[in-house]
Amino acid sequence: GAVVSQHPSRVICKSGTSVKIECRSLDFQATTMFWYRQFPKQSLMLMATSNEGSKATYEQGVEKDKFLINHASLTLSTLTVTSAHPEDSSFYICSARSDRVYNEQFFGPGTRLTVL
């Protein structure tokens, strides 16, 4: 149980285009989902927290107009990187918190974004 999927696993896009990454909780309802970003050989940094049906809360320094987060259902959150640039190339990882196991997160496998 407690499986989280991400799609796509890898994406390459041209500079200026937008990319959407999906995060799904497959066997539980996720009232809260988190988006993290990991640069090569670095740690994970929290980008934003999203609660189902409400606006995401962004961490300081994260541009909310550039990283659009939608948590429209209890099993799906999406991160859209708008007008992507090479500096947005990174590993994006989502996690989901169950409404039953409130103090633990379950992580997706990550999405590798490369912007050319």
Next chain:
Amino acid sequence: AQSVTQPDIHITVSEGASLELRCNYSYGATPYLFWYVQSPGQGLQLLLKYFSGDTLVQGIKGFEAEFKRSQSSFNLRKPSVHWSDAAEYFCAVGAPNSGYALNFGKGTSLLVTP
């Protein structure tokens, strides 16, 4: 400010030797503590977690960790390392006042030599 520190960026151990990875945290109250492992290009795998109770926690793959409140530490240990343990290890901390979002340490890269 809340913080998580992993003092060792790289650690090299011989296969079969014991391992200890250090993690120190600075939080207002006892947080929830986690250790994750990440292989290159892969996602995170939870090794173990501490919420409350027994301060010695057993995890998967033969790992254990001990919570020491007086030292604000949650060090990860393994008595005998296998070559397959080579990976990046992250200590993470969460707390109710942050909605349980995790604050990660910078990670420790483990190299296992024959």
